[in-house]
Amino acid sequence: MSTPVLKNWARELASGLVSQNQLVSRGLMGELPSEAFEALKNNFDVRVPLAFAQTAALNSNSPSNLHPALKAQVIPSSQELIFFPEELDDPIGDEPHSPIEGVTRRYPDRALLKLTYQCAMYCRFCFRRYKVSEPDFNLDVVKMQAALDFLEQTTDLWEVILTGGDPLVLTDKALQGPLERLAAMPHIQVLRIHTRIPTALPSRITPELIALLKATGKTVWVVAHINSAQELTPEASAALARLIDAGIPVLSQSVLLKGVNATSADLTALFKGLIARRVKPYYLHYPDLAKGTQHFRVPLEDAIALVASLRGQISGTCVPQLVVDLPGGHGKIAIEPQWAKFLGNGNWEFKSPLHGGTLQVHYPTTL
Ligand SMILES: *Cc1c(COP(=O)(O)O)cnc(C)c1O
Ligand code: SF4
Numbered sequence: 619m620s621t622p623v624l625k626n627w628a629r630e631l632a633s634g635l636v637s638q639n640q641l642v643s644r645g646l647m648g649e650l651p652s653e654a655f656e657a658l659k660n661n662f663d664v665r666v667p668l669a670f671a672q673t674a675a676l677n678s679n680s681p682s683n684l685h686p687a688l689k690a691q692v693i694p695s696s697q698e699l700i701f702f703p704e705e706l707d708d709p710i711g712d713e714p715h716s717p718i719e720g721v722t723r724r725y726p727d728r729a730l731l732k733l734t735y736q737c738a739m740y741c742r743f744c745f746r747r748y749k750v751s752e753p754d755f756n757l758d759v760v761k762m763q764a765a766l767d768f769l770e771q772t773t774d775l776w777e778v779i780l781t782g783g784d785p786l787v788l789t790d791k792a793l794q795g796p797l798e799r800l801a802a803m804p805h806i807q808v809l810r811i812h813t814r815i816p817t818a819l820p821s822r823i824t825p826e827l828i829a830l831l832k833a834t835g836k837t838v839w840v841v842a843h844i845n846s847a848q849e850l851t852p853e854a855s856a857a858l859a860r861l862i863d864a865g866i867p868v869l870s871q872s873v874l875l876k877g878v879n880a881t882s883a884d885l886t887a888l889f890k891g892l893i894a895r896r897v898k899p900y901y902l903h904y905p906d907l908a909k910g911t912q913h914f915r916v917p918l919e920d921a922i923a924l925v926a927s928l929r930g931q932i933s934g935t936c937v938p939q940l941v942v943d944l945p946g947g948h949g950k951i952a953i954e955p956q957w958a959k960f961l962g963n964g965n966w967e968f969k970s971p972l973h974g975g976t977l978q979v980h981y982p983t984t985l
Contacts, residue, residue, distance in 0.1 A: 627821040631738055631787060635666040644671055647693045658694035661910065663751035666692045667739045667818045673851055687846035687884070690877040690914075691741055698742060698910040704945075707748040709906040711947020720757045720765035724949055728777040728810075731765060733757070733796060735783040738818040741843075743875060743914045745906035745943075750783055766799045773805045781812040786822055790830050801834035809836045812871070816842045817849035820857035828864045841869045841900060845878050847887035855895050862896050869900035872938065874921050875914045882927045889928070889936035899938035901950075906943050918942065918953075926955035930971025 638655040641647045646666065650658075658664070674688040715724045723729035735746075735755045749755045757765060769778055778800055785793070800806055809831075815822045831838045840861055844850070861868050870892050872879065879885055889899045902925065905915050916924075925940045941950040959967045964983045969976050 627819060627824065628789070630668055630821050631819055633668050634738065635668070635671055636664055641666065641693065646671060646674060646689065654696070655694070658696070658698060661698055662694070662742070662744065662747045663740050664692075664694055665737070665740045665751075669818060669820060669851065669853060670739060670849075673848060685846075685848045687848050687878045690875070691743070691845060692739055694742060695913065697913040700912065701909045702907075702912050705907045705909045705911065706945055707909060709745055709908045709945055710943040711945065712746070715947045718765055718768045719761050721768055723772075723775075724947055726774060728779060729769065729772070729775055730779045730781050731769065731796070732782045733762075733780055733785040733793070734788055736787050737782065737784040738787055738815060738822070741814070741873075743873060743905055743908070743911045745908045745911075746783075747908055747910075762796065766796060769800070769806070770803050775805060777808040777810055778806055779810045779812055784814050784818075785811055786813045786815040786827070787819075790826055793827075793830060797830060797834050801836060807837060808839065809834060810839045810841060812841050812843065814843045816840075816857045816861070816868075817844050817851075817854040820851075820853040823857040823860050825860075828860065828866065831866065832864065838866050839869065840866055841871055842897065843872070844870050844892065844897075845872045845875060845888070846884070847891045850891045850895065858895050858897055868897045870897050870938070871901040871903060872899070873903045873905055873914075874916065874924070874940075875905065876916050877914070880916050880920075880924065882924060882931075885924065885928060886932050886936070889938065890932065893933065893936050899936060902938045902940045904940065904942040904953075907945055922953055922955050925953075926971070929955070 635641055635644065635646070638647075638650065638652065641664075642649050670688050670692055674685050712722045716722050720732050721729055722732070735750050735752055737750060740751055744750050769775060797809075800809060811831075842858065858868055872888065874880055879888055885902075892899050904918060904921050905911055921940060925937070928937050940953045942953055943950050955969075957969050957971070961967055961978070964981050965978060966981065967976055967978050
């Protein structure tokens with residue numbers, strides 16, 4: 619029997635495009651001097667999943683003809699070698715908040731567990747690029763057990779977020795050990811998986827993987843990283859549906875990226891596409907100050923105006939929270955356009971998301 623679900627995902631993962639020849643021959647990029655390509659790849663590894671290459675290259679053999687939103691996310695650019703002084707190796711302060719290798723804990727009730735630094739694609743704007751793709755940073759068996767021991771002993775944790783890298787590039791066999799240990803921790807009620815897989819490698823969402831997640835007996839949430847409506851192919855949509863049909867709720871997080879999604883129309887198409895597939899847009903991230911990512915950033919004030927333009931125009935279900943993660947690791951800051959101003963004495967000034975006009979309203983104070 620051969621259905622898309624049973625496709626050999628590991629073979630598809632291994633067929634990701636990694637060399638200049640592969641990218642040029644598929645019309646995904648123009649030829650660079652090989653030293654220039656190597657310099658980009660050394661700076662941050664290149665891997666273009668077949669799913670992206672196929673969607674981007676549909677009926678085209680010329681770089682000018684591809685979906686720019688897909689191409690900009692995966693094809694390296696010489697601008698990645700321009701570093702601004704504000705840009706940092708560890709832009710959101712993971713390291714100072716890492717009590718033990720592989721774990722980052724910034725908040726009292728939840729912590730990140732980085733199971734691997736490998737991904738099915740290397741996003742050109744990756745915020746964790748100083749470690750991502752480097753196998754040397756992956757936890758060995760001893761360090762993995764130590765990280766799990768920490769989570770087990772830290773009984774005020776309520777949720778563990780599996781991230782990386784992308785935890786779902788690991789085989790079921792590699793996931794099983796850590797999942798079984800997490801399943802046995804009574805204080806952990808929720809497992810959250812942050813992953814790029816539903817759109818980068820949809821065939822990875824197999825019935826076996828879903829069974830493994832459900833076997834933990836914990837509440838599992840998936841947060842899928844998706845940046846463009848173009849990623850919502852029939853295969854990706856089916857992968858999301860497999861998770862949701864199995865009772866695993868899916869949220870999305872997107873990064874606001876110039877050249878990919880930084881217009882009202884692009885964001886509207888993305889968020890409506892997600893809600894139509896039962897995926898709730900959760901966070902819209904302002905790009906972190908990672909080295910060599912300035913070409914993806916719009917000014918923060920434009921980002922706020924863009925999100926304000928959605929509110930009141932498209933279904934409230936479609937609007938995610940804009941967040942910015944500050945250097946040093948002070949936590950995600952939720953940014954709202956100024957909708958309400960307290961004037962004192964029960965008096966408020968509000969701005970309408972429908973017409974932008976301001977209104978004053980008095981609310982009764984306490985008796
Ligand atoms: C982003 C992040 C989380 C998740 O934050 P939520 O607001 O719960 O989605 C948790 N821990 C760390 C260290 C993070 O960077
Ligand atoms: S999937 Fe996530 S961790 Fe991996 S390269 Fe993309 S942004 Fe970075």
